[in-house]
Amino acid sequence: MTKATYTEQPVGSHGFVRLVDSMGDDAAICQAARVSYGEGTKSVNEDRGLIRYLMRHYHTTPFEMVEFKFHLKMPIFVARQWIRHRTASINEYSGRYSIMKDEFHFPELRHQSQLNKQGSGEDLDPDVARAWMADLDQHYSGTSDLYNAMIRSGVSKEQSRIVLPLATYTEFYWKIDLHNLLHFLRLRMDSHAQKEIRDFTQPIADVVQELCPWAWEAFEDYRLNAVQLSAMEWERIVAFVHGMAEEYSRSTYDILPADMTGKMTERELREFEEKFK
């Protein structure tokens, strides 16, 4: 592992992602899986195939055997989304115990999406965005003055903090196993996730890819870039493939996997063909 893995990766105005510690790697996944399967399949090459098999068939428990601990700093509105994932361990900076710092998030503003009621679309015109940044700056510094005045006059920290905006930075330790981390990444790297949380997922993905390259590859192939088709959608595709074959007097199995090359193993090709039966 390169030193870089443990280096603070900056995100946004004041945020960062930093790996603090980890336990296990691709080999640990295989080691745990083989307790179930007994002896056999042991070469390094077989490890990759085993990991892909486990990922493909939702044998998720071996991925729980790898653990990551990050130190994260992010705005509270992002942390509120983050903390909804209940399978992690968290120790967060306490605004009851400690003074909150003058650190606020300045976003790259986007228009409300017209298609997606909960999403955003195009970036604002740079001049308009700049004007808003001036407003935010004034708002943040006014809020900060109010907060600090309350603290100085002896109002409790736990109450003074309530004037602070959701853009205020917080930080926490976050420990999670690989299975649950990948599930988190699948949801939060998705284009429907808010851009401000997605910005934090890339440095985390980089760490996973470096420490568990095969698990990451399998995750990309079978989750992140995979497609879930409904019963009806799949029925349509199968009908279409069979229909084409019939219409043009060709064999289904000729048509379909003929140009399948590259990453798929023999076993994966066979499983694919079986889906059309």
Add this chain to the structure above:
Amino acid sequence: MTKATYTEQPVGSHGFVRLVDSMGDDAAICQAARVSYGEGTKSVNEDRGLIRYLMRHYHTTPFEMVEFKFHLKMPIFVARQWIRHRTASINEYSGRYSIMKDEFHFPELRHQSQLNKQGSGEDLDPDVARAWMADLDQHYSGTSDLYNAMIRSGVSKEQSRIVLPLATYTEFYWKIDLHNLLHFLRLRMDSHAQKEIRDFTQPIADVVQELCPWAWEAFEDYRLNAVQLSAMEWERIVAFVHGMAEEYSRSTYDILPADMTGKMTERELREFEEKFK
């Protein structure tokens, strides 16, 4: 709800599934989802669409708002698989506290699968199976005699029970929310799950279907009968569809959704088409 829902549904030699209590239904799923979405979409017809949308896009938390409590009786080797699902609450009969009853499972024996190292295939020839049943009967009754002799002579219950076979019946209360129940069913209704545990899933599925018909329908369409395609598989299908269109001078969007009828809503058709872009 019919009275039947709460009736003991027999499974296997001595087992059963019985719904004890439940909280919530399709309406409760929508009610919780609408806390997030605010007002709007309120007709009964819109409830079905909302539930399908939630299921399709993995908005899983509203499904956690429905709860089921079952009384289950099953052989220990099935219970061992059952209890691996960690998101349920369980109270099991205690062999430390109470005498284990003389109830053992007599399976319909199957051959070891040659393809699937962990599965089974064809049923045994009836005569051969019958012969094994006689052996099992003798084994069970011998074991039962040993267990009872130990108990009678004053050996502790918690130790005497260790001679009993994994075929011994146990029973427990099992409480789980709908989201986790559906996840359980997806895994345990699968053809790769052992037949003896699958036998218990159908009566449970019947209860869910009766109490939450739209959630069940969506679960069938988007999970149980859905197909997960890897990045490579999907790439091949898209290439094939585009290739066919080109080869035979037809429009992709002409070809594909032309014969799509039936259950899919406008929105679902649109989302399907978008997958091909």
Add this chain to the structure above:
Amino acid sequence: MTKATYTEQPVGSHGFVRLVDSMGDDAAICQAARVSYGEGTKSVNEDRGLIRYLMRHYHTTPFEMVEFKFHLKMPIFVARQWIRHRTASINEYSGRYSIMKDEFHFPELRHQSQLNKQGSGEDLDPDVARAWMADLDQHYSGTSDLYNAMIRSGVSKEQSRIVLPLATYTEFYWKIDLHNLLHFLRLRMDSHAQKEIRDFTQPIADVVQELCPWAWEAFEDYRLNAVQLSAMEWERIVAFVHGMAEEYSRSTYDILPADMTGKMTERELREFEEKFK
């Protein structure tokens, strides 16, 4: 159950607690426990004793068999503490999807505690507090103006909301089982919990007490008002009791349980005496 149980109980400036649904009661706890214990102990009076026994000896699973669903509205700084409890199901109002309302919390301000770095002490002088309320009012309405101006000009909702203070109200459905609810109440009814979250616990405690009176009584006796003594503390007390008995020529068991009356059953008295051996 009285109608009142399902009535919105107001808390703070705009908050409330409202029971939406529940499953099970004291009888459901006993029913589940008796699956483990087999037949026996069945009168109503025995139910109370059984529940107290389960609570006293940390047999926690039967308490998981009761479920509550609340609709809660509270300031975000309180919700942030609430949501740290990971064993509940939550659906929260979405500031990405819907406009945040102009509802902010006006606290009864307290001085920073000098003893407890994370706590607060005496109330502020009423005149001083009133002056701060005017400042808060101005801050909130300025913030609200900024938020609404951003929304009106087309900035995405998910970004505009970041200027809002932690005092902004949010609302959510919250579903949790009795065991985890009692654990939550133990921590959040404690005098070290922030007063603003404690204010929400009393209406919840009232609901539990009404629906599960024996479980609540046992919780008060064995958790909420119980005392945890360290090994060293207990050693000192035992030494003291024995020392007193010796110094004044009296019997330990004469001294100690002599005036024990009231709520303790024979069994509880016996268990107490045994602790001194």
Add this chain to the structure above:
Amino acid sequence: MTKATYTEQPVGSHGFVRLVDSMGDDAAICQAARVSYGEGTKSVNEDRGLIRYLMRHYHTTPFEMVEFKFHLKMPIFVARQWIRHRTASINEYSGRYSIMKDEFHFPELRHQSQLNKQGSGEDLDPDVARAWMADLDQHYSGTSDLYNAMIRSGVSKEQSRIVLPLATYTEFYWKIDLHNLLHFLRLRMDSHAQKEIRDFTQPIADVVQELCPWAWEAFEDYRLNAVQLSAMEWERIVAFVHGMAEEYSRSTYDILPADMTGKMTERELREFEEKFK
């Protein structure tokens, strides 16, 4: 850490406990706690005090930051109790995939307890126990013959295994964080836990004590050897102490902490005194 930590510690007829990997130690607990508390308290001596404070006041999340992974081998009747703890990750040997080995547990037989319906008491007379061991030996080897005959004749592994006794050995990887591990140990080191599971807890406790000596010490003082007193019990003790003081014209605070020496810090003594107010 000594090499011994990672050595297989034998337990029972064929069982063992072996630490496979771990992440974090006492310092990691403090590191995570200090994210909440900010700067300050940093010397090694202060680490011990901080850990004791966290343990005493149920600030449990920093203990979740340490992780252990064990390889365990134990009889199925013990594993059934083990696996009820839902906060661990598990990969178990699969009797569907692999042949179960001829390894069974031979217990040191105990009499049924007359006081405790779910417990056991005195050891059996050695001669009587020996006679039962001969019976067990015959039972196990007969069962093993039946199992192997079924396997050889082509009956599926997943069905053949159901004749095997609960005394059959299984093995699994078990990953759990320190907080949940200590909770597990508190319950399973207790004298009410079955002796056969308690036998597995000591080697685990040894590992924790070696890797996190201060956390272990605090766990012993504030959990394992601590005493929980009900509201009524504590009321009685306080009344007794005050009564004694009055009866013999002495000061309560004179009497009680006078001979308190040893392990308790100033702060702990003060907290103890406050309990009597």
